[in-house]
Amino acid sequence: MLKVDNISFAYDKLPVLKNVSFTIEKGRHIALIGASGCGKSTLLKIIYGLLHVQEGELSWDGTKILGPHFNLVPGEENMKYLSQGFELQSYRSVAENIGQYLSNFQPELKQGRVHELLDIVEMSDFANTKVENLSGGQKQRVALAKALAKRPELLLLDEPFGNIDNFRRSSLRRNLFRYLKRNKITSITATHDKTDILSFADQTIVIRQGEILTQEDTITLYQNPTDYYIASLFGEVNEIQLSSFTTSDSQDTILVYPHEIEVNPNSMTKARVKNAYFNGGYYLIEAVLDNTILFFNHHSKLIAPKMVGITIPEEIIEKRKQI
Numbered sequence: 001m002l003k004v005d006n007i008s009f010a011y012d013k014l015p016v017l018k019n020v021s022f023t024i025e026k027g028r029h030i031a032l033i034g035a036s037g038c039g040k041s042t043l044l045k046i047i048y049g050l051l052h053v054q055e056g057e058l059s060w061d062g063t064k065i066l067g068p069h070f071n072l073v074p075g076e077e078n079m080k081y082l083s084q085g086f087e088l089q090s091y092r093s094v095a096e097n098i099g100q101y102l103s104n105f106q107p108e109l110k111q112g113r114v115h116e117l118l119d120i121v122e123m124s125d126f127a128n129t130k131v132e133n134l135s136g137g138q139k140q141r142v143a144l145a146k147a148l149a150k151r152p153e154l155l156l157l158d159e160p161f162g163n164i165d166n167f168r169r170s171s172l173r174r175n176l177f178r179y180l181k182r183n184k185i186t187s188i189t190a191t192h193d194k195t196d197i198l199s200f201a202d203q204t205i206v207i208r209q210g211e212i213l214t215q216e217d218t219i220t221l222y223q224n225p226t227d228y229y230i231a232s233l234f235g236e237v238n239e240i241q242l243s244s245f246t247t248s249d250s251q252d253t254i255l256v257y258p259h260e261i262e263v264n265p266n267s268m269t270k271a272r273v274k275n276a277y278f279n280g281g282y283y284l285i286e287a288v289l290d291n292t293i294l295f296f297n298h299h300s301k302l303i304a305p306k307m308v309g310i311t312i313p314e315e316i317i318e319k320r321k322q323i
């Protein structure tokens, strides 16, 4: 179990993390989300032992993480941290990089392990290619394989798929998290990508300006966002006046995702279409309702300045009213 107990951290005088506490059970996958600059990378570096906390304590399986003031070689033995820049040896081959820290005592074992890792990151065809001849996305995949090579107990990933094209990203993500689950490797992934969060994170930790806002089961958090900041980290979201959709005359608002709003010609609530953005399987419609911008999904393009009736299902209204 990872235990982070009331840590605070500042670069020089700039406080970045404030009284951060949470625990993570072994084998769980955690997404770490928050606006750019909120302290995600800093937190990962602290957990890995690259930065020394001014206040608080951390432990992994009951053993205190001492940080760089106490470890000769920075970085905890049983963890791996994959940073946004990848530390690879560019003049050596992909296979040599992945196997760099593996024992040479049993060459067949080492070779088998390197092949297994090449397969996970879909880089088998590049085993003998020098890293300097790879693209950014390919380097990122090699760095990931290298981080997994020595079977870390805790894997810390900082935007791990940022440079990887969409096509590759989906299968890589599936391969990686399947491997981590099978091998009971705990992971924390700092990310801005909603798919990393929704499909693969058991739990999500939300940070705002260096403070933990919440740690919650991912699906529960998505379905019951307690504030606009949290909901907006999953993508577009609307803050809607209840009075626009119900007979209520209260000033209360609820959070509604674009896919939860339905076009219904019979609805008394009419919005004026402003723009339609093609999104593949649907259009994201930007409309104006009661002088406020509103986003909803629609299967076909709607042309401005058309007036459309819209509704929100009763159960969504009731659920969000209670948050």
Ligand SMILES: Nc1ncnc2c1ncn2[C@@H]1O[C@H](COP(=O)(O)OP(=O)(O)OP(=O)(O)O)[C@@H](O)[C@H]1O
Binding pocket: 011, 012, 014, 016, 034, 035, 036, 037, 038, 039, 040, 041, 042, 043, 190
């Ligand atoms: N080495 C450093 N020295 C001084 N300030 C730093 C340093 N590294 C980061 N910071 C500052 O600390 C704050 C948190 O940075 P951090 O990289 O942890 O944010 P982040 O949430 O990971 O952001 P992003 O999502 O953009 O990667 C920012 O204000 C950043 O400018």
